[in-house]
Amino acid sequence: MKYFILIIFLLSSAYIFYEGLRDDPTYIPSNLISEEIPEFKIESIKQYESFSSADLKSGEIKVVNFFASWCPPCKVEHPQLKKLSEKYKLYGIAKKDEIRNLTKWLDDLGNPFVKIGLDKNGMTSIDWGVYGLPETFLIDHKGMIIHKHVGPIMKKDLEYINKLITNVK
Amino acid sequence: MTAEFGIFFLVLTFVISSLGFFSTITSGNKKKFLTLIHHEKISLLLFFFTILSFFCLTYSFLISDFSLNVVAKNSNSQLPTIYKITGVWGNHEGSILLWLLVMTFFGFLFSNSKIPDQNLKIQTLSVHNSLIFLVCTFVIFTSNPFERSFPPPIEGSDLNPLLQDPGLIIHPPMLYLGYVGFSIVYSISLAVLMLKKKTNFIEILKPWVFMSWIFLTAGIGLGSWWAYYELGWGGFWFWDPVENASLLPWLTASALIHTIMISSKKNLLINWTLLLSIITFLLSLLGTFLVRSGVLVSVHAFASDPTRGIFILLMLIIVSFSGLFYFLRRTELYSSKHQIKLVSREGAISLNNIFLISLTFTILIGTIYPLVSSIFFKSKISVGAPFFNSILTPVMVPMIFGMIIGPFLRWGNDDLLKLLNRLKILVFLFLFSSILLWYVNFGGPVIAIIFFIFAAWIIIASLFELTKFMNFKPKLRINSLPAKYFSQSISHIGIGLIIIGATGSSILKIEKIQFQEIGEIIKINQYDVEFKGVKVVEGPNFLSQTGVFEVSKDDAHVINLKPEKRFYNANKQVTTEAAIYSTIFGDLYIAIGDKNSIKNSVSWTTRIWYNPFTIWIWLGVFSLVTGGLISFFRVIKKKK
Numbered sequence: 001m002k003y004f005i006l007i008i009f010l011l012s013s014a015y016i017f018y019e020g021l022r023d024d025p026t027y028i029p030s031n032l033i034s035e036e037i038p039e040f041k042i043e044s045i046k047q048y049e050s051f052s053s054a055d056l057k058s059g060e061i062k063v064v065n066f067f068a069s070w071c072p073p074c075k076v077e078h079p080q081l082k083k084l085s086e087k088y089k090l091y092g093i094a095k096k097d098e099i100r101n102l103t104k105w106l107d108d109l110g111n112p113f114v115k116i117g118l119d120k121n122g123m124t125s126i127d128w129g130v131y132g133l134p135e136t137f138l139i140d141h142k143g144m145i146i147h148k149h150v151g152p153i154m155k156k157d158l159e160y161i162n163k164l165i166t167n168v169k
Numbered sequence: 170m171t172a173e174f175g176i177f178f179l180v181l182t183f184v185i186s187s188l189g190f191f192s193t194i195t196s197g198n199k200k201k202f203l204t205l206i207h208h209e210k211i212s213l214l215l216f217f218f219t220i221l222s223f224f225c226l227t228y229s230f231l232i233s234d235f236s237l238n239v240v241a242k243n244s245n246s247q248l249p250t251i252y253k254i255t256g257v258w259g260n261h262e263g264s265i266l267l268w269l270l271v272m273t274f275f276g277f278l279f280s281n282s283k284i285p286d287q288n289l290k291i292q293t294l295s296v297h298n299s300l301i302f303l304v305c306t307f308v309i310f311t312s313n314p315f316e317r318s319f320p321p322p323i324e325g326s327d328l329n330p331l332l333q334d335p336g337l338i339i340h341p342p343m344l345y346l347g348y349v350g351f352s353i354v355y356s357i358s359l360a361v362l363m364l365k366k367k368t369n370f371i372e373i374l375k376p377w378v379f380m381s382w383i384f385l386t387a388g389i390g391l392g393s394w395w396a397y398y399e400l401g402w403g404g405f406w407f408w409d410p411v412e413n414a415s416l417l418p419w420l421t422a423s424a425l426i427h428t429i430m431i432s433s434k435k436n437l438l439i440n441w442t443l444l445l446s447i448i449t450f451l452l453s454l455l456g457t458f459l460v461r462s463g464v465l466v467s468v469h470a471f472a473s474d475p476t477r478g479i480f481i482l483l484m485l486i487i488v489s490f491s492g493l494f495y496f497l498r499r500t501e502l503y504s505s506k507h508q509i510k511l512v513s514r515e516g517a518i519s520l521n522n523i524f525l526i527s528l529t530f531t532i533l534i535g536t537i538y539p540l541v542s543s544i545f546f547k548s549k550i551s552v553g554a555p556f557f558n559s560i561l562t563p564v565m566v567p568m569i570f571g572m573i574i575g576p577f578l579r580w581g582n583d584d585l586l587k588l589l590n591r592l593k594i595l596v597f598l599f600l601f602s603s604i605l606l607w608y609v610n611f612g613g614p615v616i617a618i619i620f621f622i623f624a625a626w627i628i629i630a631s632l633f634e635l636t637k638f639m640n641f642k643p644k645l646r647i648n649s650l651p652a653k654y655f656s657q658s659i660s661h662i663g664i665g666l667i668i669i670g671a672t673g674s675s676i677l678k679i680e681k682i683q684f685q686e687i688g689e690i691i692k693i694n695q696y697d698v699e700f701k702g703v704k705v706v707e708g709p710n711f712l713s714q715t716g717v718f719e720v721s722k723d724d725a726h727v728i729n730l731k732p733e734k735r736f737y738n739a740n741k742q743v744t745t746e747a748a749i750y751s752t753i754f755g756d757l758y759i760a761i762g763d764k765n766s767i768k769n770s771v772s773w774t775t776r777i778w779y780n781p782f783t784i785w786i787w788l789g790v791f792s793l794v795t796g797g798l799i800s801f802f803r804v805i806k807k808k809k
Contacts, residue, residue, distance in 0.1 A: 002497045006490070014486050020464035020540040021478045 037064075037143050038127040042117030045099055051091055051115040057143030061165050063090045064137040065113070066125060068097045069105035071133040077152035078109050084158070085112035088165065092116040095125050095133060140168055172237055172315040175225030178218040179315075182273070183305045185214050189298020196295060196363060205287055208294040212280035215301055216273040223270045226314050227257050236321035239263060239314045245327040245739045247710040252333050258341050259332040261461065261477070262314035267342065268457075269304050271349040276301060279353055279377075286368050292360035293353075300352050303484050311477045327710070327739030336395030344388030344415060348453040350381025351418065354425075355450035355492065358443045362495035367502055371433045374446065376804045378429055382422045383797035389415050390790030401732075401745030401760040403778040405674060405786060408557045410465040413536040414456030417529055421449045424525040426800075427518045434580065435515060439503040440496075441522070447492035452529075454485050464540055510582045517575035524568045531560045558675075562616075569623045569668075572661055573630045595633050599626050613677070620672040627665035631658040656803065660796030666789030673755065673782030684765050684772035694779040696757055697721050698730075703761070703773065711735045713746075716761040716773065720750060732761045755781035 037056050044050030056062055063084055067074040084090060092113035094102050099118065106116075119125055128137070138147040138161070147164055149157065188211055192203045203211075226239075230253045235241040243260040244253055258264040276297045284290040308314070331337075354377050361370045392415070397405040406412060425445040432442045459465055462478025509515045535552045542550050577592060589596065602625045610618045635658050681693055685700045692698075701717040718730045730748035737744070750757040762774030 003494065006493050006497060010486055010489055010493075014482060016537070016541060016544060017458065017462075017464060017482050017485075018479070019544045021462055021482070 033145055033148060035145060037137075037139060037145055040124040040127050042093060042124055043120050045094075045102065045116060045118055047103060048111075048116040049114070050117045053143075055115065056091065056139050058141070059089075060141055061088060061168060062139045063088050064093065064128075064139060065090060066093050066095055066119075066128070066130050066133055066135045068095045068133055069101040070097065073152040074134045075109070077134055077154070078112070080153045080155060080158055081112040082110060084153075084161070085114075087162075089114045093119050093124060095119045095130070096122050138164065138168075171225045171228050172234070172317065175222045175229070176309075176313065176315040178222035178225065179305065179309055179313075182215055182218045182222065182269070183302070183309055185211055185218070186298050186302035186305050189295050190302040192295040193299040196292065201291070203291075203295070205291050208291055208298070209280040211298055212273070212276045212294055215298065216277035219266075219270045219273040223257075223266055226263060226266060227254060229315075230254065230257050233325065235323070235325050236317050236319070237314070238316045238318045241318060241322050241325045243325070243328050245325040245710060247738070248325075248328060248333075249709050251338065252328055255332070255338045256328045259328050259337070262308075262312045262316075264341060264345075265304070265308050265312050266314050268345055268349060269301065269308055271342075271345050272297075272301055272304060272352055275349060275353045279356075284373055286370075288364055288366075289357075289360055289368050289370060289373070292363055293356045296359045296363070297353060297356035300356065300488070303487065307477075307480050307484065311480050324739070327737060330711070330735065330737040330742050330744045331399060334395065334399055336391055336399065340388060340391040340395055343384050343391055347381050347383075347385025347388050348418065348456065350377060350384055351422065351446075351450040351453050353377045354381060354446045355488070358446040359492055359495060362443065362499045371429060371439070371442070372804075372808060374442070375429055375433065376801060376808065378422070378425055378446070379797055379801040379804060382419075382426055383794055383801060385415070385419050385422060386790060386797060387794050389419060390787065390794070393790075394787060397783070398747050398749055399744070401747045401776075403678070403680065403747075403758055403760070403776065403780065405783065406671070408554045410536050411456070411460050413532050413557075414452075414459045417533055417536075418449045418452040418456065420525050420529040420532075421445055421452060424522045424529075425449060426797075427521055431515050431518055437505055437507055437509065437515065438519070439505070440500055443503065444496055447496060451485070451489050451492065452533075454481070454488060457481060458485055459536075465536070512578065512583050512585055512588075514575065514578045514580045514583075517571050517578050521568060521571045521575065524564050524571070528561070528564045531564075532557065535560070565668075566623075569627060572664065573626050576630070576634050576657060576661070595630060598629050598633065602626070602629060617672050617676040620668055620676075624665040624668040624672070627668070628662050631661045631665070634658055656796045656799035658796075659799065660793050663789040663792030663794075663796060666785045666792060668789075670782045670784070670786030670789060674780040674786070677781045679779040681777045683775060685775040686770060686772045689772075691775070691777055693757070693777050694755070695722050696727070696779070698757070698759070698777055700773070700775065701729075703764075706733075708735065710739065711737045714761070716748075716759070716775070718748070718759055718775075720757060730757070730759050732759045734761055751784050753782075753784060755779055756783045 037053055039053050041052065042050060056064065065081060081090060090113045092115070094116065097118060102118070117124075128135075132150065134152055136149040136153060137145050138149075140146050146168055147161070149161070153161070188203065189208070192201070192208075195202065229237050229240055230244055231250070233240065233244060233246045233253070235244075239260055239262045240256075243263075244256045248256065252259075256263070258267045276294065279297065280290075280294055284293075354374060357370060357374050357377065361368060389412075392412070393405045396402075396407065396412075422445075425442065428438050428442050428445060431438050458478065458481045461481055464478065509519055511520075535556050538552050539550055542548055574588070577588060577595075603622045606621050606625060607618055610621065635654060679693055681691055683691065685691060687700055687702045690697050690699045697720070699719045699721070701719055703714050703716050706713045706715050713733045713735045715731050715733045718732070720727045720730055728750050730750055732748040733746040735744045735746060736742075745760050745762075747758055747760045749759075756779070758778040758780055760776045762776065765772050765774060
């Protein structure tokens with residue numbers, strides 16, 4: 001009996017550690033997945049139409065992108081955002097950005113967003129649990145967050161995002 | 170060519186140690202295929218070839234042979250020579266080779282020591298050489314330090330700047346000497362259990378337990394000291410999984426050095442001593458697993474690799490299973506019907522053991538719980554300082570009382586009332602010191618005052634024990650005082666000092682973080698800290714932004730402190746070098762951050778701490794080590 005307990009104990013500990021080896025401890029999922037989007041307020045920018053949480057709670061599937069003109073990886077994902085904007089409505093939130101730089105950035109690279117707001121002091125980003133730029137959220141027609149993408153969206157990620165959206169539809 | 174020699178010597182070690190492995194597997198057979206002479210020769214050869222291999226690696230680092238992967242990734246031609254040498258163990262492959270070297274060295278030492286029971290010596294060496302075989306397999310198949318890359322890079326990518334530090338020269342080897350020392354403790358215990366006849370092994374085990382405990386204590390102390398001044402976070406202990414991993418075997422080893430006294434004096438708790446010996450080594454291995462595999466998020470994640478993790482896990486299973494299996498099988502052999510009275514020296518030590526083990530398991534659970542939670546509940550959590558601090562306090566209190574009363578209790582049986590009568594003066598001293606401390610700290614945090622009082626009690630009780638002994642024999646000179654009183658008192662005083670330091674630098678610490686402009690004065694405790702500006706200084710392989718702070722107290726100049734922010738050329742890494750002004754009352758600790766330009770004014774982020782009594786922690790560790798050393802030499806002398 002005692003040997004049996006010993007073996008069970010060793011095997012179960014080994015199982016935990018073995019599973020632990022396959023797990024990436026640095027991966028942190030968002031608490032907001034499958035939750036309704038947080039209430040937020042963003043500043044509007046003259047040339048662009050702004051939005052609020054109410055805008056995201058109805059209608060079709062939307063993509064919310066946190067970006068900034070000072071963020072080089074955001075430039076990397078820009079072509080992919082343009083691709084996405086052909087199919088879906090993109091909402092942009094610029095974090096801690098200067099309006100002048102932001103408009104220049106959008107003029108140079110093109111504007112994929114239907115609406116844009118400015119998160120001047122970064123509070124909205126905190127509410128959304130954003131910890132690095134860029135970050136992208138997929139919102140379903142009821143205003144629930146269905147997916148969060150951390151870091152720039154690359155070409156290979158587009159396929160996954162498209163698949164995810166068709167599944168939800 | 171050196172590298173080829175290095176791997177050749179490793180393979181020789183591998184082949185020779187396999188003899189030990191087969192001798193252990195076949196140890197059930199009546200006819201042994203290796204005699205004592207063979208085992209002794211094997212131990213000598215293993216040590217000889219491993220040290221040659223280690224020299225080959227060190228030489229490759231010294232001549233900056235970047236065709237070796239390990240050298241290319243962890244060294245640089247600009248690196249000062251001393252860091253080229255420490256770079257050997259500043260990476261996974263080299264540090265495991267160091268582990269192997271220490272292991273073969275201890276095996277060699279053991280093979281040269283006089284052991285009356287020949288069978289026990291044979292069995293111990295054969296178990297130990299099997300462990301060497303496992304580690305050597307690990308080195309050759311998953312962590313070969315002599316692997317070459319082609320084409321070799323022209324320049325190496327430098328040693329991790331955090332490791333380019335005097336503290337790191339000795340911290341890892343010390344810790345390894347501790348961890349690996351317990352491999353001998355394990356080998357002796359397993360050998361004892363594998364022998365079918367009862368044998369007297371406690372006196373053989375004792376010096377190894379003390380020695381390993383001393384190294385482990387010093388290793389943890391040095392690591393903590395390094396984290397304090399190098400990481401620039403203002404603290405000395407962060408309850409990081411890897412710190413916990415080193416604390417766990419330390420706790421069980423501390424329990425072990427207490428029970429081994431009962432085992433040696435009263436021939437009791439022998440099974441418990443054996444179990445603790447096995448568990449301590451298992452926890453050392455678990456520590457290695459946690460550091461090397463990257464299963465937990467940690468500041469020590471510099472050397473993680475899942476495939477290596479699987480190998481260490483396998484090793485952990487083999488070693489745990491053999492140790493615990495034989496322990497269960499032979500429990501009858503060393504069990505005793507004698508009951509231990511609660512109010513007696515043995516009783517106090519047993520209680521101390523219960524609390525130490527509870528603490529070990531609670532910390533163990535706290536450390537690996539994030540893993541369990543992530544696997545079974547699919548939720549990511551982290552267990553941090555608040556959890557560990559909250560479990561530490563309630564367990565510490567009874568342990569402190571045990572530490573105070575225990576040394577005054579008689580062996581066998583004692584009476585609390587009689588004890589109280591014997592200690593009248595001490596109780597009076599306790600009351601007096603408590604009132605005094607309360608008065609001095611009046612208005613401060615109550616919990617801090619309570620800990621200060623506890624620490625004072627421990628120190629007073631330990632000193633009292635010494636003076637009491639001298640009173641009995643007025644003509645006694647210090648050098649004729651029995652060493653055991655000294656070692657115990659000094660170690661316990663060490664714990665008292667650590668409690669004072671830890672309380673001061675955690676509960677009473679003052680922290681100021683600000684944008685400080687040049688010329689601006691920040692007041693902290695009694696000091697005025699004026700920011701004089703930042704200058705750029707060139708180091709051997711880095712550029713440093715050195716902040717200059719003038720510290721004064723009551724308008725009198727005290728010291729200029731120069732915290733640095735270093736930019737290492739080769740790998741573009743930035744490190745913080747805190748500047749610390751230590752006094753026995755507290756440390757003034759300054760770290761400098763980034764430059765901020767807001768609306769024409771230029772300021773720097775500065776973090777200034779006042780950490781009361783931090784130096785007492787290091788004094789405490791020193792005191793623990795000194796106490797351990799006295800015990801160790803006493804045991805060795807007695808043995809001779």
